[in-house]
Amino acid sequence: xxxxxxxxxxxxxxxxxxxxxxxYLMMNDYEVTHAKNxxxxxxxxxxxxFDLCILDxxxxxxDGFTLAKEIREKNTDVPxxxxxxxxxxxxxxxxxxxxxxxxxxxxxxxxxxxxxxKAIIQRKATETISDSKQFEFKIGSFDLNSKLRFLxxxxxxxxxLSPKENELLxxxxxxxxxxxxxxxxxxxxWRDDNYFTSRSMDVYIxxxxxxxxxxxxxxxxxxxGEGFRLVINN
Amino acid sequence: xxxxxxxxxxxxxxxxxxxxxxxYLMMNDYEVTHAKNxxxxxxxxxxxxFDLCILDxxxxxxDGFTLAKEIREKNTDVPxxxxxxxxxxxxxxxxxxxxxxxxxxxxxxxxxxxxxxKAIIQRKATETISDSKQFEFKIGSFDLNSKLRFLxxxxxxxxxLSPKENELLxxxxxxxxxxxxxxxxxxxxWRDDNYFTSRSMDVYIxxxxxxxxxxxxxxxxxxxGEGFRLVINN
DNA sequence: TCCCCTTTTAACCTTACATTAACAAAAATG
DNA sequence: CATTTTTGTTAATGTAAGGTTAAAAGGGGA
Numbered sequence: 001x002x003x004x005x006x007x008x009x010x011x012x013x014x015x016x017x018x019x020x021x022x023x024y025l026m027m028n029d030y031e032v033t034h035a036k037n038x039x040x041x042x043x044x045x046x047x048x049x050f051d052l053c054i055l056d057x058x059x060x061x062x063d064g065f066t067l068a069k070e071i072r073e074k075n076t077d078v079p080x081x082x083x084x085x086x087x088x089x090x091x092x093x094x095x096x097x098x099x100x101x102x103x104x105x106x107x108x109x110x111x112x113x114x115x116x117x118k119a120i121i122q123r124k125a126t127e128t129i130s131d132s133k134q135f136e137f138k139i140g141s142f143d144l145n146s147k148l149r150f151l152x153x154x155x156x157x158x159x160x161l162s163p164k165e166n167e168l169l170x171x172x173x174x175x176x177x178x179x180x181x182x183x184x185x186x187x188x189x190w191r192d193d194n195y196f197t198s199r200s201m202d203v204y205i206x207x208x209x210x211x212x213x214x215x216x217x218x219x220x221x222x223x224x225g226e227g228f229r230l231v232i233n234n
Numbered sequence: 235x236x237x238x239x240x241x242x243x244x245x246x247x248x249x250x251x252x253x254x255x256x257x258y259l260m261m262n263d264y265e266v267t268h269a270k271n272x273x274x275x276x277x278x279x280x281x282x283x284f285d286l287c288i289l290d291x292x293x294x295x296x297d298g299f300t301l302a303k304e305i306r307e308k309n310t311d312v313p314x315x316x317x318x319x320x321x322x323x324x325x326x327x328x329x330x331x332x333x334x335x336x337x338x339x340x341x342x343x344x345x346x347x348x349x350x351x352k353a354i355i356q357r358k359a360t361e362t363i364s365d366s367k368q369f370e371f372k373i374g375s376f377d378l379n380s381k382l383r384f385l386x387x388x389x390x391x392x393x394x395l396s397p398k399e400n401e402l403l404x405x406x407x408x409x410x411x412x413x414x415x416x417x418x419x420x421x422x423x424w425r426d427d428n429y430f431t432s433r434s435m436d437v438y439i440x441x442x443x444x445x446x447x448x449x450x451x452x453x454x455x456x457x458x459g460e461g462f463r464l465v466i467n468n
Numbered sequence: 469t470c471c472c473c474t475t476t477t478a479a480c481c482t483t484a485c486a487t488t489a490a491c492a493a494a495a496a497t498g
Numbered sequence: 499c500a501t502t503t504t505t506g507t508t509a510a511t512g513t514a515a516g517g518t519t520a521a522a523a524g525g526g527g528a
Contacts, residue, residue: 092343092346092349093345093346093349096349096353102336109326111327112326112327115326115327115330119330123357162473162474162475163474163475164474164475165474178381178382179381179382183356184356187356193352196476196477197476198515198516199476199477199478199516200475200476200477202515202516202517202518203475203476203477203517203518203519204475205516205517206516206517206518206519209517222484222515222516222517223382223383223394224396224397224483224484224485224514224515224516225397225484225485225514225515226383229382394484396484396485396486397485397486398485398486399485430487430488431487432504433487433488433489433505434486434487434488436504436505436506436507437486437487437488437506437507437508438486439505439506440505440506440507440508443506443507444507456494456504456505456506458494458495458496458503458504458505459495459496459503459504469528470527470528471526471527471528472525472526472527472528473524473525473526473527474523474524474525474526475522475523475524475525476521476522476523476524477520477521477522477523478519478520478521478522479518479519479520479521480517480518480519481516481517481518481519482515482516482517482518483514483515483516483517484513484514484515484516485512485513485514485515486511486512486513486514487510487511487512487513488509488510488511488512489508489509489510489511490507490508490509490510491506491507491508492505492506492507492508493504493505493506493507494503494504494505494506495502495503495504495505496501496502496503496504497500497501497502497503498499498500498501498502
């Protein structure tokens with residue numbers, strides 16, 4: 001059985017270290033694309049599909065965090081590992097905020113890196129089975145295209161959705177008729193969970209409800225203290 | 235409202251460090267059970283449901299790995315974080331083998347630990363989302379969906395249940411036709427057992443009876459001084 | 469720079485929930 | 499049978515969560 005090699009985007013400005021790491025990963029059966037800085041990293045990211053990104057934090061022109069943010073705008077799912085200078089606590093916290101999956105302090109042990117890579121790719125694989133790759137939804141009489149970010153009612157004129165509107169409606173649609181926990185949306189979309197992000201989410205729920213009013217069979221119900229539920233009656 | 239606190243089992247033999255860590259976690263809104271060694275840790279694990287285990291690796295009598303293995307035999311899902319001595323690489327690798335979700339080198343930064351805890355619990359939550367079925371009960375002519383918190387009579391309009399109503403009815407349903415001890419509900423749902431919580435529970439029993447009146451075959455009987463019994467006659 | 473689009477923050481209001489109180493009824497106790 | 503405990507039920511209260519709208523704050527082009 002031909003296992004497809006996993007593809008890693010490695011963004012690391014130190015040429016020596018970068019090359020060594022790349023070779024090491026390739027020896028361990030990963031397909032590695034090595035970019036020398038943030039710009040290049042983003043270009044390569046856009047061109048290809050990767051299973052994992054390993055980003056150095058300290059880089060000229062465009063640091064790892066900025067790059068990660070750009071990557072996240074394009075793709076909310078791809079796992080990201082940061083390579084941070086030793087015990088830069090702020091870096092670690094900032095990393096998690098941007099949506100990192102893990103971090104590694106330099107200098108690090110290569111075997112540990114391998115373990116992490118395996119664990120993370122594995123984790124994403126099971127997590128992603130259901131919810132990735134799905135960009136088109138039927139919601140009552142609506143069609144949602146979450147890749148192009150529009151919502152269309154009965155084949156009429158599509159209305160454009162903002163990124164957050166879109167992500168939120170997509171999450172709801174993924175859980176159609178089922179509970180979509182508040183926390184899930186907050187951590188997946190807002191990447192933070194506090195009073196204000198929570199209120200912000202409520203505002204977006206209101207916006208979505210306004211859009212969805214056109215079809216009285218479709219509604220977003222609240223489950224007090226838990227989250228929301230997109231139901232389609234018939 | 236009533237956001238249920240996440241429960242952490244902390245197994246750490248150093249009394250000073252353990253206590254400090256416990257307090258710190260509690261300050262951050264976790265419910266923490268602290269065990270002083272592997273044995274005690276396992277006992278406590280068996281007695282309760284936890285959302286996360288934090289295990290020190292170096293402990294007398296029973297080290298963290300052995301404990302983790304035992305825990306894994308009982309429960310394949312609960313996330314485990316190891317606290318390892320600084321850069322003991324073997325420990326890290328061994329930890330992953332045993333099925334750890336993450337590890338932290340001592341000394342570690344407490345904020346980083348918090349981030350990890352949040353990330354890990356969140357991750358598990360999304361993974362575990364789909365194993366419903368254990369949330370659906372048939373009670374006479376009623377359907378109880380305790381995940382979506384509604385009760386439906388003969389396929390009619392579902393009526394929403396409050397968290398406490400829901401939990402209580404679920405507990406009763408789990409013990410259908412059998413005694414559901416007062417104390418059980420109080421410790422599991424109210425997590426406290428005193429005069430007032432007990433009265434509060436009685437209030438909820440009254441509410442449930444009102445809902446269930448629609449089906450005269452279903453009733454909640456009191457067993458004086460013992461608890462309640464959900465019976466379905468036919 | 470200004471403008472437009474998006475997102476957050478704020479304010480105010482409504483609803484949902486849990487607890488407590490108060491009083492009635494049943495059951496146990498002796 | 500009188501008294502104490504336990505349970506049944508309804509209503510009042512306080513607080514937290516959610517609904518809604520508008521204004522402020524960012525942020526990326528033209």
